[in-house]
Amino acid sequence: MLCHGLTIRDPLSDRATRIVGSQSDITERKQAEQQVLRDAFHDATTGLPNRALFMDRLAQTLRRSDGSVASCAVIVVEVSRFASLANSLTPTQADHLLREVGERLAQTVVASDTLARLEGASFGFLLQGVSEENAVGHRALAIHTALKAAITLPGAQGLYVTVRIGAAMPNGSQRAEELLRDASRALNRPGTDAEKSVAMFAAGGMDDAVDPLALEQDLRIAIEAGDQLQMHYQPIVDLVSGRLVGFESLMRWHHPTMGLVSPMRFIPLAEESKLIIPMGLFALDQACQQVNRWRQLLPFAGALFINVNVSGVQMQEADFVERVAEILALRQTPTDALKLEITESVVLDDVEGMLSILSRLKAMGLRLAIDDFGTGYSSLSYLHQFRFDAVKIDQSFVRAMRQRPENGLIIRMIAELGRGLGCDVIAEGVETTNDVIKLAQLGCMYGQGYHFGRPRDPMSIERLLLPMREEPEVVL
Numbered sequence: 001m002l003c004h005g006l007t008i009r010d011p012l013s014d015r016a017t018r019i020v021g022s023q024s025d026i027t028e029r030k031q032a033e034q035q036v037l038r039d040a041f042h043d044a045t046t047g048l049p050n051r052a053l054f055m056d057r058l059a060q061t062l063r064r065s066d067g068s069v070a071s072c073a074v075i076v077v078e079v080s081r082f083a084s085l086a087n088s089l090t091p092t093q094a095d096h097l098l099r100e101v102g103e104r105l106a107q108t109v110v111a112s113d114t115l116a117r118l119e120g121a122s123f124g125f126l127l128q129g130v131s132e133e134n135a136v137g138h139r140a141l142a143i144h145t146a147l148k149a150a151i152t153l154p155g156a157q158g159l160y161v162t163v164r165i166g167a168a169m170p171n172g173s174q175r176a177e178e179l180l181r182d183a184s185r186a187l188n189r190p191g192t193d194a195e196k197s198v199a200m201f202a203a204g205g206m207d208d209a210v211d212p213l214a215l216e217q218d219l220r221i222a223i224e225a226g227d228q229l230q231m232h233y234q235p236i237v238d239l240v241s242g243r244l245v246g247f248e249s250l251m252r253w254h255h256p257t258m259g260l261v262s263p264m265r266f267i268p269l270a271e272e273s274k275l276i277i278p279m280g281l282f283a284l285d286q287a288c289q290q291v292n293r294w295r296q297l298l299p300f301a302g303a304l305f306i307n308v309n310v311s312g313v314q315m316q317e318a319d320f321v322e323r324v325a326e327i328l329a330l331r332q333t334p335t336d337a338l339k340l341e342i343t344e345s346v347v348l349d350d351v352e353g354m355l356s357i358l359s360r361l362k363a364m365g366l367r368l369a370i371d372d373f374g375t376g377y378s379s380l381s382y383l384h385q386f387r388f389d390a391v392k393i394d395q396s397f398v399r400a401m402r403q404r405p406e407n408g409l410i411i412r413m414i415a416e417l418g419r420g421l422g423c424d425v426i427a428e429g430v431e432t433t434n435d436v437i438k439l440a441q442l443g444c445m446y447g448q449g450y451h452f453g454r455p456r457d458p459m460s461i462e463r464l465l466l467p468m469r470e471e472p473e474v475v476l
């Protein structure tokens with residue numbers, strides 16, 4: 001309401017004698033004003049914040065850090081070959097596509113993020129409170145995953161889109177425009193199309209070394225050199241008793257000039273170049289030696305096992321099963337000491353071929369786990385068909401549960417299904433005591449995550465295990 005008031009004075013004495021006033025309903029005007037404001041800061045097609053609002057929030061975030069390096073990250077996501085894609089669509093369909101991409105991206109957002117449509121088919125995320133490259137990698141993976149399923153457009157066939165993702169984090173006193181430019185530059189490097197990949201802008205003139213081709217070359221050298229790749233191990237724990245039951249082995253690359261490179265970055269590269277084949281055998285060989293040693297060190301923890309990640313590219317090699325058998329024989333490792341982790345999308349690529357390989361591995365006595373369950377093209381029937389021994393619930397579900405307890409329902413469903421099929425159920429990304437309690441209530445038997453311990457080098461793991469030698473049970 002707009003209120004006006006006016007005093008009427010006596011002309012002779014100048015005393016106030018009356019008040020006249022009016023009230024008018026200005027709802028429409030206010031709504032129009034708000035719309036104008038909204039239009040100025042939002043994109044009409046997707047309803048998302050626009051570039052202006054994004055830049056404003058980014059600038060604010062950088063200012064707030066008060067001289068220290070802000071903990072935030074900028075991710076730029078661009079739909080690959082959108083222009084030619086749009087050519088084959090009507091304008092309405094193209095808008096629909098952008099809206100759908102926007103909605104899928106919005107599903108990966110956490111509370112403090114800003115997601116904006118920057119221009120054309122390019123979207124930007126501003127992540128707050130992020131200080132590790134790893135976290136950016138995980139978000140990129142979530143983005144790739146969210147866009148995996150086909151998009152249906154009115155009057156058209158289902159459409160698959162792929163995106164390129166570039167990211168940058170402040171490392172000094174960059175301004176907002178500079179940070180966005182860095183992320184876009186990373187995105188435009190060749191090779192950023194690969195699934196799971198995110199190109200990270202590296203400051204300090206190391207851009208060349210981050211070129212995927214150069215990085216691939218460095219990876220070849222690393223494999224030859226032998227001392228740059230190392231396996232780290234992360235505990236897997238019984239959620240109810242707190243007992244340590246095993247470890248997952250995760251590869252680390254200590255690059256001579258770039259320092260620690262995240263597996264999210266070098267595994268996709270290794271898969272494309274098939275370097276994952278020797279790397280995977282190295283991981284298996286290391287795990288065999290390690291589990292032998294730890295079983296000796298902790299005789300009471302007789303059933304201790306190590307999970308080894310296996311890439312689909314490895315499995316496509318004709319002699320994969322033989323090579324695995326060779327290593328186990330060489331190291332005299334019992335097959336019950338190892339579990340192979342296979343990602344869901346890999347499993348479903350070639351059902352028949354995979355079925356035969358998996359059953360040969362099982363016939364050897366190896367146990368199999370399906371990794372990142374729920375993020376791929378989950379066809380639940382495959383879980384049964386492939387006779388997995390364990391289901392690893394992807395950490396995105398645990399994160400979602402932390403944000404909204406109702407989201408725990410999905411975990412309960414997967415856990416019930418897994419148990420019904422005779423599988424162990426392991427939750428990934430367990431970060432708090434509350435997670436432990438809730439996940440156990442939802443029917444998960446085991447957990448893995450920062451709450452129990454980050455992936456660590458073998459020496460650090462041993463330092464952790466040694467004091468427990470005399471214990472009847474290792475409780476973390």
Ligand code: C2E
Binds near residue numbers: 310311449
């Ligand atoms: P993954 O197999 O799903 O491994 C779990 C990832 O979650 C690891 O990331 C681990 O460090 C991270 N993680 C563990 N606990 C937590 C937690 O509480 N919170 C959060 N936010 N993250 C947690 P990492 O080590 O960066 O590895 C990423 C991926 O790279 C792995 O995902 C796996 O797919 C691949 N990878 C790693 N090592 C190997 C390997 O030797 N061979 C193959 N083929 N792939 C590997």
Ligand code: MG
Binds near residue numbers: 248309341371
């Ligand atoms: Mg894994």
Ligand code: MG
Binds near residue numbers: 371372392394395428
């Ligand atoms: Mg996983």
